[in-house]
Amino acid sequence: MKGKPLVSIVSAGLSKFGKLEGFYAREIFAEAAKEAFDRCPNLNPKRDIQALFVGHMGESYEHQGHTGATMADWAGLLYVSATRTEAACASSGAALRAGIYAVLSGLCDVVMVGGVEKMTHRTTPEVTEYLAMASDYPFEQWHGITFPGLFALMATAHMHKYGTTEQHLAMVSVKNHYHGSLNPKAHMQKEITLETALSSRVIAWPLKLFDCSLITDGASCLILTKPENAKKYTDMPVHIIGSGQASDTIGMYERESFTSLAAAKLAARKAYEMANLKPEDVNVAEVHDCFTIAEIIAYEDLGLCKPGEGGHLIEKDETKLGRRIPVNTSGGLKSKGHPVGATGTAQAYEMYLQLTGQAEKRQVKNAEVGLTHNVGGSGATATVHIYRRG
Numbered sequence: 001m002k003g004k005p006l007v008s009i010v011s012a013g014l015s016k017f018g019k020l021e022g023f024y025a026r027e028i029f030a031e032a033a034k035e036a037f038d039r040c041p042n043l044n045p046k047r048d049i050q051a052l053f054v055g056h057m058g059e060s061y062e063h064q065g066h067t068g069a070t071m072a073d074w075a076g077l078l079y080v081s082a083t084r085t086e087a088a089c090a091s092s093g094a095a096l097r098a099g100i101y102a103v104l105s106g107l108c109d110v111v112m113v114g115g116v117e118k119m120t121h122r123t124t125p126e127v128t129e130y131l132a133m134a135s136d137y138p139f140e141q142w143h144g145i146t147f148p149g150l151f152a153l154m155a156t157a158h159m160h161k162y163g164t165t166e167q168h169l170a171m172v173s174v175k176n177h178y179h180g181s182l183n184p185k186a187h188m189q190k191e192i193t194l195e196t197a198l199s200s201r202v203i204a205w206p207l208k209l210f211d212c213s214l215i216t217d218g219a220s221c222l223i224l225t226k227p228e229n230a231k232k233y234t235d236m237p238v239h240i241i242g243s244g245q246a247s248d249t250i251g252m253y254e255r256e257s258f259t260s261l262a263a264a265k266l267a268a269r270k271a272y273e274m275a276n277l278k279p280e281d282v283n284v285a286e287v288h289d290c291f292t293i294a295e296i297i298a299y300e301d302l303g304l305c306k307p308g309e310g311g312h313l314i315e316k317d318e319t320k321l322g323r324r325i326p327v328n329t330s331g332g333l334k335s336k337g338h339p340v341g342a343t344g345t346a347q348a349y350e351m352y353l354q355l356t357g358q359a360e361k362r363q364v365k366n367a368e369v370g371l372t373h374n375v376g377g378s379g380a381t382a383t384v385h386i387y388r389r390g
Contacts, residue, residue, distance in 0.1 A: 002369075002388055003275035005239035007103045008230035009222050009387075011040035012345075012352040013114075017218035017337035018187040025062055025118040025219070026074035029054070032114060032219040032342075033075035040223060042233045043110075049223070050108040051081040053099050055092030055115030056341040060130045062118055071116065075221075088134035089290060090376030091115055092220065093344030093383030097245050099224050109229060114221030115346070117339035127215050131340070134377035136251035148212060148291070150252055150378045152204035155293040157258035159206065161308065164296060166206050168311035170197035172292035173210045173334055175320050180331025182321075182361040187216045187337030211292040216337030220346035230390065236356040242275030242386030244268060252378045259308075261379035264301040268373070268384045272303075275386040277369065279303030282325060282386070284354050284364045286347035288375040289332040298373050299327070302384070321362060329354065329362045344374035344383060355389040 013036030015028045037045050052072050059065040068082035087094040092115025099113035119127055132141045135150065158164045174194050180186040192210060200209035223233075230237035244267035249255055255262065272278060279302060287302070289295035296310035304325055305313045313319060319327035330336045330350040333343060351370040353359040370387040 003241040005227040007224045008227045008237040010233040011036045011223040012349045013221045014349045015219045019120040020217040025116045029071045029116040029219040030074045032221045048110045051111040053095040053113045055095040058130045087381040088376035089340045090374045090381040091341045093374030110225045115342040116219035117341040118217045148204040151291040152207045164311040169292040171314045172295045173197045176332040176334040180335025183331050186331040188335050213290045213333035213338040216339045218339035218342045220342045237390035238355045239388045242271035244270030245383045250380045263382035267382045271384040271386050282371045283367045285327045285371040287373040347372040351387045
């Protein structure tokens, strides 16, 4: 029997992802919130929503802190309890966990959770520096390693141990760009060839330009309530039936393995146990493909294949739309984009669409169970959530 619902998603919103010139993060978040409100006419936001948890990684981008209150103000939720969560690229995955806590505790009946980041107005070196703050300062940042470098270490370790190839990495990019071409809100809505991916310039070998996620602006949000109240707001709720979060060493150099993320494996185990499900029960997944190697490692950490077989899984096209386990139907971080604070709940937004049959050209047939996997930094934080159609 599938797990008991923890909370129910009754609506969701997503801004357009991309280079949103002339807009502040607050305006982008307001766009996502408006979609969520418009999707749920039975909801009175000012009356019903009792708390907001919003993921936001970096105040450096806009020289703007106090994110919770700022986003509540611009979303029309003045006076509610509003809190920012920060866990690097898993900031809104942590916001989702906080919202689940609030509802399960009985303190709140209805909450909004979400995330936002405005990044593209900064130069690439500035963004690289701000993102590097999610790694260890004295032993990683200070010595000049960046996140492309850290994930390149994972890639070379995986290649050495399991025979994974540059072509396997490029196949992830090709698949996710195909999915992104079907998503009208994706940052990069175009297909690419394997040759294009393989011939793009090297960023940190073996990672090339098309192995790296995009610097993106965007926002996302969900409205959560108690499962027994869900039908008050919608005829098509999506239940969250499993939730796991774990952490690991901040520095990658301290870990036993570079070919797996211990926090992700532990978070997944907790979520599967709570949902009373196994990996083979999942119909669709959104995983944290900040770099193509991260998706291959995610396949293994989530139990979608055995350790070392991630490259073979993508080679067999098993994670493409229409195949055994479609992964990153939104286009993933690679094609949809990666506004870091928004990514966790943007993944959940895709699950909401898939499990309510609203994903249009990228709809997974008969999708009933979905999973999201959101990673912070090089794996010091990970959240995994499992969803079931209501």
